[in-house]
Amino acid sequence: MRMNETEKELVEMVLSGRSEAFEPLVTPYRQPLLAVAYRLTRDWEEAKEVAQEALLRAFKYLGRYDTSRSFRNWLFQIAANEARDRLRKRRREADAAVEAGRESIRNQGPESGRRAREFRSDIDNCLSVLSAREREVFVLRDLEDLNIKETAGILGISSVSVRVNLSSARRKVRDVILAKYPHLEEGR
Amino acid sequence: MRCRQAKKAVPLLAGGDLSPRKAQKILAHIEGCRACRLDLEGYRSALGRVKAAAREEGLRDWSDPEWKGLLARIITEKSAERSPAPRLRPRWAMASGLAAVVLLAVLTLVFRNSIFRPEGTAPAAGPEVVSVTMVSQETGLQVVWFLNKYFEWKGDNK
Numbered sequence A: 001m002r003m004n005e006t007e008k009e010l011v012e013m014v015l016s017g018r019s020e021a022f023e024p025l026v027t028p029y030r031q032p033l034l035a036v037a038y039r040l041t042r043d044w045e046e047a048k049e050v051a052q053e054a055l056l057r058a059f060k061y062l063g064r065y066d067t068s069r070s071f072r073n074w075l076f077q078i079a080a081n082e083a084r085d086r087l088r089k090r091r092r093e094a095d096a097a098v099e100a101g102r103e104s105i106r107n108q109g110p111e112s113g114r115r116a117r118e119f120r121s122d123i124d125n126c127l128s129v130l131s132a133r134e135r136e137v138f139v140l141r142d143l144e145d146l147n148i149k150e151t152a153g154i155l156g157i158s159s160v161s162v163r164v165n166l167s168s169a170r171r172k173v174r175d176v177i178l179a180k181y182p183h184l185e186e187g188r
Numbered sequence B: 001m002r003c004r005q006a007k008k009a010v011p012l013l014a015g016g017d018l019s020p021r022k023a024q025k026i027l028a029h030i031e032g033c034r035a036c037r038l039d040l041e042g043y044r045s046a047l048g049r050v051k052a053a054a055r056e057e058g059l060r061d062w063s064d065p066e067w068k069g070l071l072a073r074i075i076t077e078k079s080a081e082r083s084p085a086p087r088l089r090p091r092w093a094m095a096s097g098l099a100a101v102v103l104l105a106v107l108t109l110v111f112r113n114s115i116f117r118p119e120g121t122a123p124a125a126g127p128e129v130v131s132v133t134m135v136s137q138e139t140g141l142q143v144v145w146f147l148n149k150y151f152e153w154k155g156d157n158k
Helices: A005-015 A019-041 A044-060 A069-099 A104-106 A110-119 A121-125 A134-144 A146-154 A159-180 A182-186 B003-014 B022-033 B033-056 B064-082 B093-114
Strands: B129-135 B143-149 B155-157
Touching: A005 A019, A005 B129, A019 A044, A019 A069, A019 A134, A019 B022, A019 B064, A044 A069, A044 A121, A069 A134, A069 A146, A121 A159, A121 B033, A134 A146, A134 A159, A134 B033, A146 A159, A159 A182, A159 B022, A159 B033, B003 B022, B003 B033, B093 B129
Parallel strands: none
Antiparallel strands: B129 B143, B143 B155
16 A cells, blocks of 8 residues: 555645644544554554554654655554554563562452453453464554554564464464354364 | 364454455354354454444543643643743853953052053042952952052951
């Protein structure tokens, strides 16, 4: 998906100082950007922050944008980078919290954990078993329906790496789904 | 083709991510291999289920005021970056500059009445005593100097 002429003109207008052209440039991606951010973070508040940051950076660094590329994918790339940084930070904080409260979690027993898992959606259950890279690849390729090349471009990795991560992500997702719905194994 | 090779390619085949040639090879194997066929069906069902769940998830959107506010903020922040507020000089620099101006004015007054007066001429009518007040902007301390017309110090804080 390459940039269309209207977008190119809007980018040039913003770069020449007409900031008001930024709104028509990004409005078509208003919802898709938020959706990608949500699927990567699985938290609406965080998704909004990620999308906001992506828009802010897009405006700030529009001069560095290569107009031969898709503007949407460039926006998604910024959002994916931001989401990755936040997830990394969140994981570090969670690790520290688990370490600190290991005793209290142990006291709650396995029942509370099982109950929490039951209330999570299928998507949450699947994404929770994926590594950060697998999750990004799976979200962009399978949930956002981008192709392998676009996914690679957004994540700044090779197509081979996308295929490797996609394979292992789909394997893990299948295992989670089949564990919950065993009848699907026979294709019913 | 063996099952081991097919099993490696099945996850990509299930999502339609293999080249037509490679897909054809795997499908040829799968036709005659029940285990691999079930494997492929399992992947397709699982993927279908997750994709359907993603479609049904009901993704939210920004409210219009939220979106407009966000864009306005972004544009304002960026514009502020483009024209940064003028940097204020440090206080001490301003105070010293002011003191220098005051001192220069006083010296001009004093010397006009003494050095540049021609020999034998009567002194011009003017103040016999000049006072200079310096005020610190930071502490509020005032220092007053009294000088006679020959620029001789007469004392301070009188």
